[in-house]
Amino acid sequence: MTETRAPNTLTPSSPAVAPGVAGAVAPDTLLRVDNLVKHFEIRGGLLGMSRVGAVKAVDGVSFSVRRGEALGLVGESGCGKTTLGKVILRLLPATSGRVEMDGQVLFDIPARGEPRRRPVYASNEAMKKVRQNMQVVFQDPYASLNPRMSVGELVGEGPLVHGMTDKKEREALVRDMLGRVGLNQSHIHRYPHEFSGGQRQRIGIARALALHPAFIVCDEPVSALDVSIQSQVLNLLNDLQAELGLTYLFIAHNLAVVEHISDRVGVMYLGKLVEMANVDDIYANPRHPYTVALLSAVPEPDPHRRKKRIILKGDIPSPANPPSGCRFHTRCWLREQLGRPERCTTEEPVLRALGSGQESACHFAEEISPEAVASAVASSGPTVTAEP
Amino acid sequence: MVGRSLREIIWARLRRDRVAMICLVILVVYYLIGILGPVVAGILNDSPYTLHPDLISEMGGKPIAAYGGISAAHPLGVEWGTGRDILAQLLFGLRISLVISTVATLMTVVLGVVIGIVAGYSRGVTDNFLGRLMDLILAFPFLLIVMSLSGVLTQRLTQLGVPEGNASRILYLILVMSFFGWPYLARIVRGQVLSLREREFVEASVAMGAGRRRILFSEILPNLWAPILVYATLTLPNYIGLEAALSFLGVGVLPPDVTFGSMLANSVTYVNVVPTYLFIPGTALVILVVSFNLLGDSLRDALDPKGVH
Amino acid sequence: MGGLTTRWSRIASLGAVVALVAGACGGSSATSAPPASTAPSTGASTAPSAAASTAPSASAAASGPKSGGTVYLLTQAQQFDQVDPQRAYTGEDMAFFQATIYRSLEAYTISPDNTKASQLTPDLATDLGTPSNGAKTWTFTLRDGVTFQDGSPITCADVKYGTSRTFATDVISGGPTYAIQYLDIPSNKDGSSQYPGPYKATAAQQALFDKAVTCSADNKTITFNLNQPVADFNYTVTLGFSPVPKAADTGESYGVAKPPVASGPYEVQSYQTGNGGKMILVRNPNWSQASDPYRHPYPDQWEVDFGLDPQVMDQRMIQSTGNDQTALMYGGIMPQDLATVFVDPNTAQPQYAGRVVNGYDPYARYIWINVQKITNQKIREAMAVALDRASYRKIAGGEFVGDLADGVIKPNLGMDYAPTNMWTTMFGQAIPDGGDPAFAKQLISQSGAAAPTLTFNYADTPTYGKIAAAVQASLQAAGFTVNLAPIPPGNYYSTVFDPKKAGDFGIGGWGADWPNASTVIPPLFTVKGGWDLSQANDPTFNTAVAAANAETDRPTQAKDWQALNTEAMQKVWAIPTLFGKASLIMGSGLATGTGANGGLYIWGPYGSNPYGDVYVK
Amino acid sequence: MATTRGAQEALLEVVDLRTHFATADGLVRAVDGVSLRIRPGKTLGVVGESGCGKSITALSIMRLIERPGRIVSGSITFDGQDLLRLPEDEMRNIRGNEISMIFQEPMTSLNPVYTCGDQIAEAVSRHGSLTQREAAARAVEMLEQVGIPDAKRRAGEHPHQLSGGMRQRVMIAMALSTNPQLLIADEPTTALDVTIQAQILELMKALRERNGMAIMLITHDLGVVAEMSDDVSVMYAGKVVESSDAITVYDRPHHPYTKGLLASIPRMGARRERLDVIKGVVPNPLNLPSGCLFKRRCPYAMPICDNAPPLRLVAEGHVSRCWLAPDGGRPELGEAPSAAEAEAAALTLTVANP
Numbered sequence A: 001m002t003e004t005r006a007p008n009t010l011t012p013s014s015p016a017v018a019p020g021v022a023g024a025v026a027p028d029t030l031l032r033v034d035n036l037v038k039h040f041e042i043r044g045g046l047l048g049m050s051r052v053g054a055v056k057a058v059d060g061v062s063f064s065v066r067r068g069e070a071l072g073l074v075g076e077s078g079c080g081k082t083t084l085g086k087v088i089l090r091l092l093p094a095t096s097g098r099v100e101m102d103g104q105v106l107f108d109i110p111a112r113g114e115p116r117r118r119p120v121y122a123s124n125e126a127m128k129k130v131r132q133n134m135q136v137v138f139q140d141p142y143a144s145l146n147p148r149m150s151v152g153e154l155v156g157e158g159p160l161v162h163g164m165t166d167k168k169e170r171e172a173l174v175r176d177m178l179g180r181v182g183l184n185q186s187h188i189h190r191y192p193h194e195f196s197g198g199q200r201q202r203i204g205i206a207r208a209l210a211l212h213p214a215f216i217v218c219d220e221p222v223s224a225l226d227v228s229i230q231s232q233v234l235n236l237l238n239d240l241q242a243e244l245g246l247t248y249l250f251i252a253h254n255l256a257v258v259e260h261i262s263d264r265v266g267v268m269y270l271g272k273l274v275e276m277a278n279v280d281d282i283y284a285n286p287r288h289p290y291t292v293a294l295l296s297a298v299p300e301p302d303p304h305r306r307k308k309r310i311i312l313k314g315d316i317p318s319p320a321n322p323p324s325g326c327r328f329h330t331r332c333w334l335r336e337q338l339g340r341p342e343r344c345t346t347e348e349p350v351l352r353a354l355g356s357g358q359e360s361a362c363h364f365a366e367e368i369s370p371e372a373v374a375s376a377v378a379s380s381g382p383t384v385t386a387e388p
Numbered sequence B: 001m002v003g004r005s006l007r008e009i010i011w012a013r014l015r016r017d018r019v020a021m022i023c024l025v026i027l028v029v030y031y032l033i034g035i036l037g038p039v040v041a042g043i044l045n046d047s048p049y050t051l052h053p054d055l056i057s058e059m060g061g062k063p064i065a066a067y068g069g070i071s072a073a074h075p076l077g078v079e080w081g082t083g084r085d086i087l088a089q090l091l092f093g094l095r096i097s098l099v100i101s102t103v104a105t106l107m108t109v110v111l112g113v114v115i116g117i118v119a120g121y122s123r124g125v126t127d128n129f130l131g132r133l134m135d136l137i138l139a140f141p142f143l144l145i146v147m148s149l150s151g152v153l154t155q156r157l158t159q160l161g162v163p164e165g166n167a168s169r170i171l172y173l174i175l176v177m178s179f180f181g182w183p184y185l186a187r188i189v190r191g192q193v194l195s196l197r198e199r200e201f202v203e204a205s206v207a208m209g210a211g212r213r214r215i216l217f218s219e220i221l222p223n224l225w226a227p228i229l230v231y232a233t234l235t236l237p238n239y240i241g242l243e244a245a246l247s248f249l250g251v252g253v254l255p256p257d258v259t260f261g262s263m264l265a266n267s268v269t270y271v272n273v274v275p276t277y278l279f280i281p282g283t284a285l286v287i288l289v290v291s292f293n294l295l296g297d298s299l300r301d302a303l304d305p306k307g308v309h
Numbered sequence C: 001m002g003g004l005t006t007r008w009s010r011i012a013s014l015g016a017v018v019a020l021v022a023g024a025c026g027g028s029s030a031t032s033a034p035p036a037s038t039a040p041s042t043g044a045s046t047a048p049s050a051a052a053s054t055a056p057s058a059s060a061a062a063s064g065p066k067s068g069g070t071v072y073l074l075t076q077a078q079q080f081d082q083v084d085p086q087r088a089y090t091g092e093d094m095a096f097f098q099a100t101i102y103r104s105l106e107a108y109t110i111s112p113d114n115t116k117a118s119q120l121t122p123d124l125a126t127d128l129g130t131p132s133n134g135a136k137t138w139t140f141t142l143r144d145g146v147t148f149q150d151g152s153p154i155t156c157a158d159v160k161y162g163t164s165r166t167f168a169t170d171v172i173s174g175g176p177t178y179a180i181q182y183l184d185i186p187s188n189k190d191g192s193s194q195y196p197g198p199y200k201a202t203a204a205q206q207a208l209f210d211k212a213v214t215c216s217a218d219n220k221t222i223t224f225n226l227n228q229p230v231a232d233f234n235y236t237v238t239l240g241f242s243p244v245p246k247a248a249d250t251g252e253s254y255g256v257a258k259p260p261v262a263s264g265p266y267e268v269q270s271y272q273t274g275n276g277g278k279m280i281l282v283r284n285p286n287w288s289q290a291s292d293p294y295r296h297p298y299p300d301q302w303e304v305d306f307g308l309d310p311q312v313m314d315q316r317m318i319q320s321t322g323n324d325q326t327a328l329m330y331g332g333i334m335p336q337d338l339a340t341v342f343v344d345p346n347t348a349q350p351q352y353a354g355r356v357v358n359g360y361d362p363y364a365r366y367i368w369i370n371v372q373k374i375t376n377q378k379i380r381e382a383m384a385v386a387l388d389r390a391s392y393r394k395i396a397g398g399e400f401v402g403d404l405a406d407g408v409i410k411p412n413l414g415m416d417y418a419p420t421n422m423w424t425t426m427f428g429q430a431i432p433d434g435g436d437p438a439f440a441k442q443l444i445s446q447s448g449a450a451a452p453t454l455t456f457n458y459a460d461t462p463t464y465g466k467i468a469a470a471v472q473a474s475l476q477a478a479g480f481t482v483n484l485a486p487i488p489p490g491n492y493y494s495t496v497f498d499p500k501k502a503g504d505f506g507i508g509g510w511g512a513d514w515p516n517a518s519t520v521i522p523p524l525f526t527v528k529g530g531w532d533l534s535q536a537n538d539p540t541f542n543t544a545v546a547a548a549n550a551e552t553d554r555p556t557q558a559k560d561w562q563a564l565n566t567e568a569m570q571k572v573w574a575i576p577t578l579f580g581k582a583s584l585i586m587g588s589g590l591a592t593g594t595g596a597n598g599g600l601y602i603w604g605p606y607g608s609n610p611y612g613d614v615y616v617k
Numbered sequence D: 001m002a003t004t005r006g007a008q009e010a011l012l013e014v015v016d017l018r019t020h021f022a023t024a025d026g027l028v029r030a031v032d033g034v035s036l037r038i039r040p041g042k043t044l045g046v047v048g049e050s051g052c053g054k055s056i057t058a059l060s061i062m063r064l065i066e067r068p069g070r071i072v073s074g075s076i077t078f079d080g081q082d083l084l085r086l087p088e089d090e091m092r093n094i095r096g097n098e099i100s101m102i103f104q105e106p107m108t109s110l111n112p113v114y115t116c117g118d119q120i121a122e123a124v125s126r127h128g129s130l131t132q133r134e135a136a137a138r139a140v141e142m143l144e145q146v147g148i149p150d151a152k153r154r155a156g157e158h159p160h161q162l163s164g165g166m167r168q169r170v171m172i173a174m175a176l177s178t179n180p181q182l183l184i185a186d187e188p189t190t191a192l193d194v195t196i197q198a199q200i201l202e203l204m205k206a207l208r209e210r211n212g213m214a215i216m217l218i219t220h221d222l223g224v225v226a227e228m229s230d231d232v233s234v235m236y237a238g239k240v241v242e243s244s245d246a247i248t249v250y251d252r253p254h255h256p257y258t259k260g261l262l263a264s265i266p267r268m269g270a271r272r273e274r275l276d277v278i279k280g281v282v283p284n285p286l287n288l289p290s291g292c293l294f295k296r297r298c299p300y301a302m303p304i305c306d307n308a309p310p311l312r313l314v315a316e317g318h319v320s321r322c323w324l325a326p327d328g329g330r331p332e333l334g335e336a337p338s339a340a341e342a343e344a345a346a347l348t349l350t351v352a353n354p
Helices: A081-088 A124-133 A151-161 A167-180 A185-189 A197-209 A227-244 A255-261 A279-284 A289-297 A333-337 A370-380 B006-016 B018-043 B086-122 B124-139 B142-159 B166-198 B200-207 B212-223 B225-248 B260-270 B276-303 C002-014 C091-100 C156-165 C178-182 C203-212 C310-319 C322-326 C335-341 C377-386 C389-396 C411-416 C422-426 C437-447 C462-477 C489-496 C521-525 C539-550 C554-570 D054-061 D088-094 D116-127 D132-145 D151-155 D164-176 D194-211 D222-228 D246-251 D256-264 D339-347
Strands: A029-044 A050-066 A070-074 A096-101 A104-109 A134-137 A215-219 A247-252 A264-269 A272-278 C070-074 C106-108 C120-122 C130-132 C137-141 C213-215 C221-225 C266-272 C278-283 C301-305 C327-329 C342-344 C356-369 C402-404 C453-459 C481-487 C505-511 C574-585 C590-592 C614-616 D012-023 D026-038 D043-047 D069-078 D099-102 D182-186 D214-219 D231-236 D239-245 D312-315 D318-320
Touching: A029 A081, A029 A247, A050 A081, A050 A247, A050 A272, A070 A081, A070 A255, A081 A096, A081 A215, A081 A247, A104 A124, A124 A134, A134 A197, A134 B200, A151 A167, A151 A185, A151 A197, A167 A185, A167 A197, A197 A227, A227 A247, A227 A255, A227 D256, A247 A255, A264 A279, A264 A289, A272 A279, A272 A289, A289 A333, A289 A370, A289 D194, A333 A370, B006 B018, B006 B276, B018 B086, B018 B276, B086 B124, B086 B166, B086 B212, B086 B225, B086 B260, B086 B276, B124 B166, B142 B166, B166 B200, B166 B212, B166 B225, B200 B212, B212 B225, B225 B260, B225 B276, B260 B276, C070 C310, C070 C322, C070 C614, C156 C213, C156 C221, C203 C213, C203 C221, C310 C322, C310 C327, C310 C335, C322 C327, C335 C342, C335 C574, C356 C411, C377 C437, C377 C462, C389 C402, C389 C462, C389 C574, C411 C554, C422 C554, C453 C462, C453 C489, C462 C481, C481 C489, C505 C574, C521 C539, C521 C554, C539 C554, C554 C574, D012 D054, D026 D043, D026 D054, D026 D069, D026 D231, D043 D054, D043 D222, D054 D069, D054 D182, D054 D214, D099 D164, D116 D132, D116 D151, D116 D164, D132 D151, D132 D164, D164 D194, D194 D222, D214 D222, D222 D246, D231 D246, D231 D256, D239 D246, D239 D256
Parallel strands: A070 A247, A070 A264, A134 A215, A215 A247, C070 C301, C070 C327, C453 C481, C453 C505, D026 D239, D043 D214, D043 D231, D099 D182, D182 D214
Antiparallel strands: A029 A050, A029 A096, A096 A104, A264 A272, C106 C120, C130 C137, C137 C221, C213 C221, C266 C278, C278 C301, C356 C505, C356 C574, C402 C574, C590 C614, D012 D026, D012 D069, D231 D239, D239 D318, D312 D318
16 A cells, blocks of 8 residues: 655744755755765784774765755665765765765765875865754764753754854744754753653754754664654654755664655665665665565564565675675575576676666666565575474 | 753752761861861960970970870870970861862862873874873882982972972972872773763764864863762872871971871870870871762762763 | 881980990099009089989899899890991990900999999909000900800900901991000001001011000010000900900901800800891800809890880880890880889889889980081070070970980089089079070170071981970070971981081080090090081180190099080080980899899990899899 | 453463562652463563563563562462462572573673573573583574574584674573473564564564464564564553454554554555654653543543543453543443443453454
C-alpha cells in the first residue's frame, strides 16, 4: 500500500521566512562530494610511530545533494556513514577527495593515484562563513548539549560567534527558535539536565536553526529516542524542511525512518556507496543485492506480513582489510546464484546509472529479479544445523 | 521559572550534607584564626616570642605549673625552657602553615590547569613533551631533593632580595611543594580535556564555527572546575601534612617562628614528661587535615555528574 | 633534625660541646713543685663545692664493695673516638681506659672529693716523679711486677716507645701533643719537631729522641729531658705517655683492627663498632693487685653497648630493669628527665637515692666577643651588662647545668680560681643576674657610638635555639639589634674559627686539660693559644701570660692566673655565663667503693663516671 | 473471567506484580500491577517504551532485584510454584536451568577473561553433574547448534575476538545449554545491525521449534514483536495496558496507547507525509497522575478516566486497561463497574488458544 508523496499541507507555524534562504531558485546542487576518502591509520611498530595499516572507513564516495532535498544515507554499523558526515562537516580531516558546499570549496586533496598537486583548504574565515550555512544535529541528546550552559546560551552560541553581540536581539532569536521547535519559551533559562531526551533533541535542532543554515547534516537524530518521541521529531524535521526549504543529509540505520523522511536514499556498505535512487524506487525495486538483503531483513510491524528472508551468511568484514573486487562478494546471495562469477572478486564495481535516477554498484544489477530474490530466500533456510 | 544552574544544585546538595557543613565551619574558623592570629594573640596579651623565665623551674627548664605550665594566663601551657606561650605559638604557627599550604595549592592548581589544558588540547609533540616532563618530575625523590637543596636555595632566595630569616625558607617551601605537586593535577586535567574534546557538544561548537579559544574557555574549562575543586580540597591538607613533616626534618621555619610541624618536632624530646606538647599541636593538625579531607570527599560526591541527571 | 639534634643537645646539655675537639681533663689544685708530697693543697675557697649528693644510705653499700658481675656502659656514640692510648683525648674515654685497660706512670686519685681526686697517685711509677735541673728533667722509676696482658714485663723501653709514637703526627693524630711541646728535641723552621716518630725516623732522628728520653741500664727508670721548666710535668705524663709494646704496634690501625695490648686489670675480648656494636672487657689474667695498689677492679666483666637512642637510654637508666640494673650511662641525664629523678640539685627523689648526682663537669661556658669587630670596650661592657644570664641558665636547664660564672677559670681549678667581682664592683655597680638594660644604655651613650647590629653564632640545636632567642631579647632590650646566625652543629667550630664566616659574638665552652689555669688562659686569650675565639691579641697581656707560664712557684703562678682572668673579664673579651655541671645516673644494682654510702659521684679530673670505683651490689 | 475453551495451564503466570525502588528522590513504582502469562512453548512479546518497566518485570521473575529495589507484592507462578516464596537455594536451581535469560549488550554480559567454551561449560556443569570434559564437549555442541562456524576453534576464543552477532549467539548457546523451559530475552537484537538481527531471530525461531521452549521476548521494536510473538502484552508506565494474541493486538488494538504506538511508527513501503503522534511525554515516575496514567496523552480522555481503569476483558482472550467500551466506543455514563471487582475478574483471565 504505497501513497504517493502528498503535497505539504502543513502551514508553517511562524510566518517569517528565515532570512538566510535565497528567494530565487538557486543553482540545483547545494553540496558536491567527489571521491571522498577517509582512512584511520593504525599505528604500530616499536615506538607506535610506524603505520601498520588503515581502517578504510570511507573509501571513495561521490554524490551531490540538491537544494531543498533530503538525501538519506543508510547502512549497517561500520559502513562509514557517520564518518562521511563528520568529514563533510570538517570535524574530521579527510584523507583525500573534494567537497564543495554552495559554491565554496571546503577542501580538495589529491588522491594517492592522482598527479601530485597542493591540497586546497578553505581558509578559517571562509570556513566560518560556510559553517554558518551548514549545521549538524547529533544522535545522543545527553552528550550533544554542554551541561553547564543554559538553553538560551546554547541556542544563542551560534549567532554570538557569528557576530550577533546584542543580547536583546539574540534572546529574541532564541525565543523564536524555541517556539519553532515546539518548546516553551520560558525554557530559555533552564539547563539541559532538566529536559527529557526528546526535548533535548529539539534544543539541538533549535541550536542548528539559529544560524539559518541552508544545509543540516542529521547524524542518527532519532535513533536514541523512544518510538512515540521519534515520530514527533521526524514530523518536526519534515515541517522545518518544508517551511525553511532546508536541505538534509539524513544518516540513519533504521530503513523505515530513512524512507519516511528522504527524497533520495543512498545505501553504503564497508565505506562505499553501493546504491543511490529515489526513495520509492529503492524500496519498490532495489538494484543491488545488499540493498535487497537489507530490505528483506527488516521485520514488518504486522504479524500478517511475516515473510521469509534472505539471511546473509557470516559477519560484516573488517574495514581494515576489505574483500577484493566487490566488497560484498563474500556474503552476496546473487553471486552464489550466478555460480560465483570471477568478476565479482577481481573487478571493483563502479556506481553506474541504470536509468530513472537509479544507480547501483553491482556488475550484475540487471540480473536482480523477483524470481532471483525468491530463490535466494528459499536457499537461506534456517541457519540451525539438524537435530543433534 | 529560572532554571537551577549546576552550581546551585551542587550547593543545595552540599548544604544537605551535615558532615560537609561541619567541616566547612571548622575550616572557616581556622582561616579566620589564621588571618586574625596576631589580633587574637594581642587580646590574650601575649606574643609567641615573649620569654617568661619566671614560669620556668630550675629543674632542667621544666615549667613550674603542671601539664607543661597550663594556667589561666597560658591556657595551653608554656614552652619548655623559654616559657613562650603555646597558644600564641599555635595561632602564629597556624598562620604560617595555612599561608604555605594555601599559596602552594593555588600555585599547583594554576600550573596544573594551564599545563594540563595545553597538553590535553594541543596533542602531538607538545603533549608528548609535557607528558614526559610530568613523568620526569614525578620520578624525583621529593624528600631527598627538598632536604638537600634547602640550604642552597634558601640562600639563593635571600640573595635575590627576599628578606632574611624565615621569609626565604617559607618561599622555598612553597616553590618546592608546588613544583613537585603540579604534575598530579596536570595529568587529571589533561585526561579530562582529552575526553571532553571528543564529546559531541564540543564538536557541535566546532561545527558552529567557534574558534579554538572559545572552545577552550567556554566549552572545556567550565566542565573542568569540578575535578579541579575536588583536587584542590584534597591537596591542601596534603601540603599541610607535608610542611609539618619537612619542619620535622629540619627544612621548615627557623625558631623563634614556629609551625605545627616544628612544634611537633620539638615536642618529641619532652613526650614522656609533658605529653601535652605533642597532643595540642597534633590535635589541631589532625582536625584541620581531616576537615579538609571530609569536605573534599563530600564535594566529590556532590559534583558527581551521575548524580546531576 | 630529630636524631641529629638530640645527639648534639645531649652533649650540649652535658656542656661538653668542646669535648670532641679540644679534649679535656679536669684537674684540681696541683701540689706544689716539690715531689712526692701529697699534702692537700689550698682548697677552693669560695666556689660552692660540688659535693656528691648526700643521699641516705643504700643498705647493700654498707657491707662494702665486692667483686663479680658485669657492668654495662650505654653510649649513643657509634664507637670510642680513639682506642689507641696515644690518641685517646676525650675525657670520658680516658677515664674509662685508665680504670680498666691502660696503666700510665701517674694517675688521679679515685675519690669523691674533688680536691683529693685531682691529686696524683703513682701508678706504673713508684713515686710522683723526681724533677731536677730546674724542673727541666724528670725521672720516674717503674714498679716491679708490672706486666702487659701477655705476661711480658712493662719496661722503660715500652714507655719510651709509647711516648715516641706521639711524634708520628700523620699516623697517630688527634691525641694530646705535650710530648712534642715539652721534650727537648730541636724543631724544624716550621715549628714541627725534627723527630718524625718511630715509623719514619732515620737513625740520626731516632738518636735525637733517644737523647731526650733515656732508660736506665736495668730498663726500670725513665728520664725525660724537657726544653723548658715544667713544674707539673708529673701531671702531663697522664696524657699520652702510656707504654705500648713495639712488637704489637700496628700504627694507625692499632687498637681497631686487633684489640690493643692491655696493661690494666682488664683486656679487650672483642670490639665491634656501629649501631648495636659492643666492646667486651674481661679480667686480664696477668694483672696482679700487688703490682697495682691504685686500682680495685671489682666487676668481672665490662660491656660497652654502642649506637643507642639517647632518649631510650635515659628511660632504661631511670627504669633500671634487667641488665640495666648494673649499667652506667655515657653522658648526663637529659634536661627533661631531671625533674623525675631530682628534687633539687643536691637531693634526689627518694627512690633514686644514691643513684644520681649533680656536680661540676670540666667545662666553663662563656660568650666570646670578637674584639677585632667590636673594638669599643664600652660597647662590650654594655653587652655584658645587658645579657640576661638568669634566663640563659634557666633555658639551658636551670641550676643543674651550672652556676652563674664570673670568669673563665672554674672553682674546681683550686687555687687558680678567685672571684673577679665582675657582677658586683667591676663596672662600678652591681649587675643583676637578669641583666640591666638601663645601665647598658648608659654605657652605650658613654661609648660615643650607636648600638651596633650584632650577629650571634650558635650551634643549631633546639636548646641553643631557645638560648639564642633569650640572648637576642635581652640585648635588644638594651638597644642592640641582634641577628641570629645558627650553624649546623657538625661544623660549628670550623665556621667560627674562619674570620670570614664568624659573627660578632657567640657561644663557647672550654675545659682545663689538667688542674692548672695554664691550660685555660693561654689557649683562650693568646693568639698562639689555639682557641682564641675572641681574637684577643694584647701585647702586655701576652707577655704577662708567658711570665705566668714560666713561673715555677705554684702559688705565685696561681695569683698571676687570677689577675689575668680578672683583666680579661675587665676588657670583656668574653662574657662568662656558666660554670658547667653534669647530672649522672647509675643502675640500681651498682654502688661505689668510696662514694657517700656507696652512692654515685662525679670523678673530678675527667667529670666522668667513677669507673675505677664501681661494683655490683 | 472464565475462559470458554479448556484452560491451558500457563507455564508462567505473573499476577499483580509490584516492584518499587526507594530512591533518594522518592519512591519509584517501576512495576506497579503487572499481570501476564506465558503459555508453554509459546512466545510472549512484551513491548513498551523505555521506562515502562518491562526489564524490571523480567528481573523480578528471575528474582535479580537488588537494593534499593524490592518486590512489594504479587505472585509469579512457574510450573505450579510461586517463585517469590521459594528459598534462595531452590531459586538458584531454577535460575539458569529452568529459566534462562539473555541481555541486550552481549559485550558486557560475557566475562571478557574466560573463553566462550569455558563459560558455556561452566553454565552446563553448574546445573548438571557432568565431568569437565563432558561439559566442554557439550559447549562445542551448543556452539554448533547456534550456527557458529568452526565451533571448536571459536570455543577457545575470548569474547572480544568475536563480532556482536557472534557474541549474542554464544549468549543464546549458554542460555539454552541447560534446556530451559523458558528463555527470557531482554532486547536481544536491539544492539545488532538489521541483517545480523535477522540471523538471530531466525536462530531463535529454529531453536524454539526444536527445543519447544517458551520465550518471553522484551523489546521496544514493534517489528520484532510482530515477527516473533504468539501473544503480546503492551506495557506503559509500569502497568500492562493491553494483552492478547499478536494478530488481535496489531489488527484490533483496543487501548488508545497501543493504537497511538502503532500509528506513530514509520512503515516501509507505506510512506505517509506525517506520522500520527502521541502528544506529551511519559509521566514522571516520581509524581504519577491519579487515575489512568495515559489520560493526559489520550485523545479519548473522559471524566471517568480520573479513576484508575482495571485490566478488563474486552474480547475473548483480550484484556485492556481502559474505560472505553469493548468495541472501542464511548461507554454509557454510570455503567463503570467498580474497579476492584473488574480487576479480580481480569486476574482469572486465560488466553484463548488460537
